[in-house]
Amino acid sequence: MSALTRRLFLGGAAATAAGVATPGSAAAGTSADVVVIGAGLAGLTAAREISRAGRSVVVLEARDRVGGRVLGRPLGTGDFTELGAEFIGPTQDRIAALAAELGVPTYRTYDTGDYIYYRNGQRSRYSSSGPLGPIPPDPTGAIEAGIAIQLLNQQAAEVPVDAPWRAENAEEWDSQTFHTWIQQHAQTDGGRFLLRLATRAIFSAEPRDLSLLYVLAYIAQAGNEDHPGDLTRLVSTTGGAQMYRFVGGSQRIPERLAAALGDRVRLGAPVRHISQEPGGVRVISDAGTVTAQRVVVAVPPPLAARISYDPALPAARDQLTQRFPMGSVIKVVATYRRPFWRADGLAGQAVSDTGPAQVTFDNTPHDGVPGALMGFIEADDARALDAADTARIRRETLRNFADYFGPQALDPTGFILSRWDNDIWSRGCPVAFAPPGLLLGYGPAIREPVGRIHWAGTETSTYWTGYMDGAVRSGHRAAREVLTAL
Amino acid sequence: MSALTRRLFLGGAAATAAGVATPGSAAAGTSADVVVIGAGLAGLTAAREISRAGRSVVVLEARDRVGGRVLGRPLGTGDFTELGAEFIGPTQDRIAALAAELGVPTYRTYDTGDYIYYRNGQRSRYSSSGPLGPIPPDPTGAIEAGIAIQLLNQQAAEVPVDAPWRAENAEEWDSQTFHTWIQQHAQTDGGRFLLRLATRAIFSAEPRDLSLLYVLAYIAQAGNEDHPGDLTRLVSTTGGAQMYRFVGGSQRIPERLAAALGDRVRLGAPVRHISQEPGGVRVISDAGTVTAQRVVVAVPPPLAARISYDPALPAARDQLTQRFPMGSVIKVVATYRRPFWRADGLAGQAVSDTGPAQVTFDNTPHDGVPGALMGFIEADDARALDAADTARIRRETLRNFADYFGPQALDPTGFILSRWDNDIWSRGCPVAFAPPGLLLGYGPAIREPVGRIHWAGTETSTYWTGYMDGAVRSGHRAAREVLTAL
Secondary structure, three states, X not given: OOHHHHHHHHOHXXXXXXXXXXXXXXXXXXXXXXXXXXXXXXXXXXXXXXXXOOXXXXXXXXXXXXXOOOOEEEOOOOOEEEOOOOOEOOOOHHHHXXXXXXXXXXXXXXXXXXXEEXXXXXXXXXXXXXXXXXOOOOHHHHHHXXXXXXXXXXXXXXXXXXXHHHOOOHHHHOOOEHHHHHHHHOOOHHHHHHHHHHHHHHHOOOHHHOEHHHHHHHHHOOOOOOOOOOHHHHHOOOOOOOOEEEOOOOOHHHHHXXXXXXXXXXXXXXXXXXEEEXXXXXXXXXXXXXXXXXXXXXXXXXXXXXXXXEOOOOHHHHHHHXXXXXXXXXXXXXXXXXXXXXXXXXXXXXXXXXXXXXXXXXXXXXXXXXXXXXXXXXXXXXXXXXXXXXXXXXXXXXXXXXXXXXXXXXXXXXXXXXXXXXXXXOOOOOOEOOOOOHXXXXXXXXXXXXXXXXXXXXXXOOOOOOOHHHHHHHHHHHHHHHHHHO | XXXXXXXXXXXXXXXXXXXXXXOOOOOOOEEOOEEEEOOEHHHHHHHHHHHHOOOOEEEEOOOOOOEOOOOEEEOOOOXXXXXXXXXXXXXXXXXXXXXXXXXXXXXXXXXXXXXXXXXXXXXXXXXXXXXXXXOOOOHHHHHHHHHHHHHHHHHHOOOOXXXXXXXXXXXXXXXXXXXXXXXXXXXXXXHHHHHHHHHHHHHOOOHHHOEHHHHHHHHHOOOOXXXXXXXXXXXXXXXXXXXXXXXXXXXHHHHHHHHHHHHHEEOOOOEEEEEEEOOEEEEEEOXXXXXXXXXXXXXXXXXXXXXXXXXXXXXXXXXXXXEOOEOOEEEEEEEEOOOHHHHOOEEEEXXXXXXXXXXXXXXXXXXXXXXXXXXXXXXXXXXXXXXXXXXXXXXXXXXXXXXXXXXXXHOOOEEEEEEHHHOOOOOOOOOEOOOOOHHHHHHHHHOOOEOOEEEOOHHHOOOOOOOHHHHHHHHHHHHHHHHHHX
16 A cells, blocks of 8 residues: 555545545544454354443454355245355354344254155165265265264364464375375275265365365364264264254344444445554445454455555465365355255255265245255365356256156246355355465464464464354354454 | 546546645656566566667656566675575576676685585585485485486476477476475375475475476576486586676666666656557556657566556456465575674585474575575465564574584574565566466466567566576567567
8 A cells, every 4th residue: 555545545535536436434533442344143143242341442344245155035925045154153152142042043944754865867865864964865975974974073083273383293294185194094986976076065166175184173173172073073963063943044043243343334444454553443434444452353264465564464364365265155045935855754955976066955945935945066066166156056966866866856936046156245155264274384374463464364263163153153252352352 | 447537547636736746856747668677676677678679668666676586685794695586507698797897796606515414303414416316315305316316307398388288298297286296206205305405496396386387497497408308407506506606786787777777767766557559558556647659568477467468468367467476485694793604614505304493504605704694484484484583584593503503503693584475566576476277277368469568577488587687588589579569
């Protein structure tokens, strides 16, 4: 940011004199104890805690809405469906407590009847509720995947959630991809297929993209202070991270947080520059400048890199953000007069080797109308469709749904989707992931404050990173850091 | 970039009316056929070709100097030493031709006498010029590394230089780290040590950071249209990429390119925003706005990501730049009254397991005065010192030099260094490298134009990516693209 740019931005009066309107309430000269960048769950939670502690706060949000990676869309029935983060499950205490405080109840994700297993063009049904849990109808593959999951859980138990790079085997594990691990520990097509599918469903990345150490850390973090992380919890509906949904949609949580913060939240205010000065920070957005004592940056790491910083960030933090990319995902929801698959004894869940939608859920809202099928298009499949038109995605996805649930799926009453890779304020979802070498080379920089700059966002959480619970936890932690420092 | 920002930037008259000086010759309203972003070798070469073709061009450079990753520093004798890209070798035709045209001659890198092998605190000498080339005094390790190099060359021969993701085994090779490959193909400590050292010397990254496919592509690209790539060429002095240096320093090349371009090159002009509009492009820098028909972005991929684009870039290009990080390197040069090691029959080159400076060169300038030892601090060693003070780096490096070349090394007449990770307009060196999954997921986006935006820089070259030759090649290619489109 040059002196010119700074003067142009800071010269509110001059800009007005030149005939440019000073936007809204974010006029030059706004100040607060803390400025929070990003009105997702992490930023809003931090702002709430800071405000509750009696400190003044301003939240600058690039989009014209709050919620970040939480996004609701109306179904035309008064209810909403989730096009971003959606589920909540056991051990996700922080998001559960927040939702309860805000009066947003949960309900069970529909998980009754059979699942669909679709491989090599063959469709099979299997029970969602066997005594050993759902077992895909490929016994060899399922056993192999089951053994792999146990081994991964054992290795994950050796990974400190707050410092994965300190695990005894950190160097070995961060030096290989998860693909390499799968090739060594699963020999059958079925086992490898299931492990790859689970990887894509969790990370929206391919096993080749991911560090083994990062996968183990993510598993270790899928729990809380009382319950160690567990890969089964990550992939399960009943008993796992997909067990519950929010009545009215998850977007009600950030909306209520934002409503309580009122005009402390400024929309349409992408931040371009942060200066740390002797007395505080100066944050320059497209909607004006805010000065504060501290700043919480609560946006994904690759986007935090696109803010300019003065003084420049330490190399460790800068290089971290050069190699901490977002997953690739498109989420689609097709709606139907009713959830026709339920009458056929189907849970609406499929695992498939045929893209683009290889994993599906029954996304019908709480009151049962309309029926909704949700599909995840992930990693290579998402990348292949990032430049495709919506009609093609709709056509290909509905064909998947028909293969899994019958020809009625071809005739939806509605079809909506979110294309996170194309969304310029997320540029991917659900979470930034670590390729090999990131945690060993840069791990501490994920969370370590830089002077008056604090980092929040689900990527910075020590539990449930990648989930709404992690975002809320990170907001609490960042607020604690800031309040201690003020 | 908001409407406000745009209007503030574009409103040159308004800004002046408000008392803000319009900087230099880059006033609002500057236009040209082409604007080039970055005055490194790639950008300057492109600008030269465009200008020679009779088209108007403006080069916007963020720094107050030209050269990018080419950087000369005075030695106090009238001569210069290189703190960035330095060497040139066989098959690097394009940089050779350019230097010849500009009247910058080359000379042989000093490579006479013995090399030093320093392991586990033991110093050994070995010949730099045996009949089989230099063979480190660890026969088992040297043989193992030699066999590995042959195998890597064979695999590299299967990689198309312009599309590594189309190699028959691309999926297998891009799914593993180079570390995994080394573990499988070298069993001795010595072999693994030499392969890791070579990796660090080439990429300033650890084997764990790198995709095997990327390493193979880099080897394949270490040649030209007539001579296939060769790993031996990458690591060798005589006969390899370190064979020659430029009289007066490599910085003379960008300096002469810039001098010929005159006031077409604007310094202190970091670019913040590129708009593609129906009639052309609009490029907004801290030193004003330039409109043009086409733009060539000739900065490293992670820094290209920090420009804002309207319309937004396709997801493939954006996500590419989230995972194409720079290597980590500090380059140090200690000067002495004379190159005392030469009298002792030493070439000034060491390979060592003791950091921070594990690889050294005789960096004495053409006229032999002063003596200069150069050390590379790379990857983990660089990261460990990125936040250290210069005194510590000096102390630790001189200790290395003394271990390799004798106690005289402790008493230099001068000590200079470049800390590329901390340099905000490079944020690492020598080149952006690919972790696993990048080439398969995003390879074509490295070079593919986006509307009126063209990409240059050594990362985009199909030969000698990572080298000055690759930068020059990329500048030629980008200029051809632009000139065809105009």
